Amino acid sequence: MTITGRQLRKDTFMATEIMVSGLINIETTLAIDGFPLNYFPVTYAFDRINTTVSGVGxxxxxxxxxxxxxxxxxSMIGNDVNAPIVETELKQLGISHHGVCRTLAQTPASVILYAPDGQRQIHVDLKQIQETEFDRQLFDEKLRRCQLAVMCNINYNRALLAEVKASGKPIATDVHVLADPDDDYNRDFMAAADILFLSDEGLHGREPEAFIGELYQRYHNQIIVMGRGREGALMFVAEDSQFYHTPAITTRPIINTVGAGDALFSAFVHGWLSLGNPYQALQQAVRFASWKIGEKGAAEGFLNAKQLDELSQTTR
Known part of the structure; x- marks a missing residue:
């Protein structure tokens, strides 16, 4: 039977091991003055260029x-000069890199331009990851150890969704910018997800509630959350048959909005497991994401659980 956040108690959530299957890349960010970016042959962007390990997973x-x-x-990375960088970062965090395979010739990379008004432009080079299969035996080993699987919408995960569903363990996924409920690339991920996240950036004027309603009619997810940037976040909870909107909140000055969706998604999963209440989880997640975008990179600015609780208490 699929477990839900409401079946897990706050005093036991720390034992909830989570498998995260998704992209790792080398990310370079560049702070610019604004869009559109006019042509010039060279510029000296002192303290504006930052390179880190990132990627949705x-x-x-x-x-x-x-x-x-x-x-x-x-995940999969390249058998290249960037592999030791990724492995060292994971080791320093305290996350095992045993499930991160040097399968590719090159590690995926991204370049992100961001402006003071929050606009950003992301350029991603996935290298060979979309055409490469993940080691099934290693995946099964990792799946057995976890109680919840975060299955990012990277192509190698598509063939692994059925195994996770068969295990009865809940699946959380984020399909990011979505323009069509029948989207060919993301359909498998949406159909498998118990918790489904997406952004409103692909709606192009369509009504958010109606769009979420279409998703639910097709895929019957337990929870659907749409990140709406300055408008906060909109959630549909199937168990209660209702929508819930959480407004955006500003907890510190915004530097770069890249990674805000990943932060919202992560903190919601945390809150769903630790609180057993999706509404409180979304409130906390909005605060977590708001704090995170006060940093330059997509993998920077994360609060720990105590800090998040304190921030939630002081920003009611």
């Missing part, structure tokens, strides 16, 4: 680990 794993959960990381 890494961001979520790091956030959940920081919030106090044992995390099993599953």
């Amino acid at each position: 890494y961001n979520v794993a790091k956030a959940l680990h920081t919030l106090g959960h044992p995390v099993e990381m599953v």
